[in-house]
Amino acid sequence: EVQLVESGGGLVQPGGSLRLSCAASGFTFSSYAMHWVRQAPGKGLEYVSGISSNGGSTYYANSVKGRVTISRDNFDNTLYLQMGSLRAEDMAVYYCARDSSGWSYYDYWGQGTLVTVSS
Amino acid sequence: DIQMTQSPSSLSASVGDRVTITCRASQSISNYLHWYQQKPGKAPKLLIYAASSLQSGVPSRFSGGGSGTDFTLTISSLQPEDFAAYSCQQSYSTPNTFGGGTKVEI
Numbered sequence: 001e002v003q004l005v006e007s008g009g010g011l012v013q014p015g016g017s018l019r020l021s022c023a024a025s026g027f028t029f030s031s032y033a034m035h036w037v038r039q040a041p042g043k044g045l046e047y048v049s050g051i052s053s054n055g056g057s058t059y060y061a062n063s064v065k066g067r068v069t070i071s072r073d074n075f076d077n078t079l080y081l082q083m084g085s086l087r088a089e090d091m092a093v094y095y096c097a098r099d100s101s102g103w104s105y106y107d108y109w110g111q112g113t114l115v116t117v118s119s
Numbered sequence: 120d121i122q123m124t125q126s127p128s129s130l131s132a133s134v135g136d137r138v139t140i141t142c143r144a145s146q147s148i149s150n151y152l153h154w155y156q157q158k159p160g161k162a163p164k165l166l167i168y169a170a171s172s173l174q175s176g177v178p179s180r181f182s183g184g185g186s187g188t189d190f191t192l193t194i195s196s197l198q199p200e201d202f203a204a205y206s207c208q209q210s211y212s213t214p215n216t217f218g219g220g221t222k223v224e225i
């Protein structure tokens with residue numbers, strides 16, 4: 001069974017940093033691109049970042065570019081999102097999602113981890 | 120970046136109603152358009168991929184259509200479990216982008 005389990009969310013002050021993790025199991029992690037998607041309270045889904053299966057290509061939304069770094073460990077089956085210079089508008093539930101390949105729809109999602117940015 | 124515009128942002132409907140949600144892309148995305156359902160406090164769930172292909176396990180009352188810039192998600196006969204939020208997403212180019220969402224309410 002495919003499972004994606006996020007962790008690392010929590011309360012952080014404006015300007016602070018946080019590293020999110022997504023532990024993957026039930027599939028060959030190194031064969032799939034992965035993505036982070038967030039959802040602010042009461043708002044829609046927003047693409048954050050993506051990474052190719054071997055980590056050689058990364059993608060970022062303009063809203064986070066320069067403040068966020070996506071990475072992966074294919075030996076440990078874990079996806080990461082290092083977030084810095086956090087702002088109030090970064091407060092959201094962060095989901096990791098598996099890229100299906102081919103059409104690149106997201107076929108599996110984690111349960112999400114909440115990032116709260118507040119002083 | 121490709122902008123995705125969904126309409127309406129919310130709608131009220133009754134059980135048994137036929138419901139159609141539209142999604143428009145700011146440029147042609149061929150058929151690289153996917154639909155997700157999300158219930159409160161839960162992760163999104165894939166319904167339709169490649170504009171019109173039904174994901175395994177999704178009821179046949181859900182259907183998708185369109186290509187290029189204009190797409191639709193139709194629920195042929197709304198069921199109680201369908202009251203949720205629906206979002207479209209393009210994967211034609213990175214960054215992949217989502218529509219603003221449509222909340223289907225009773």
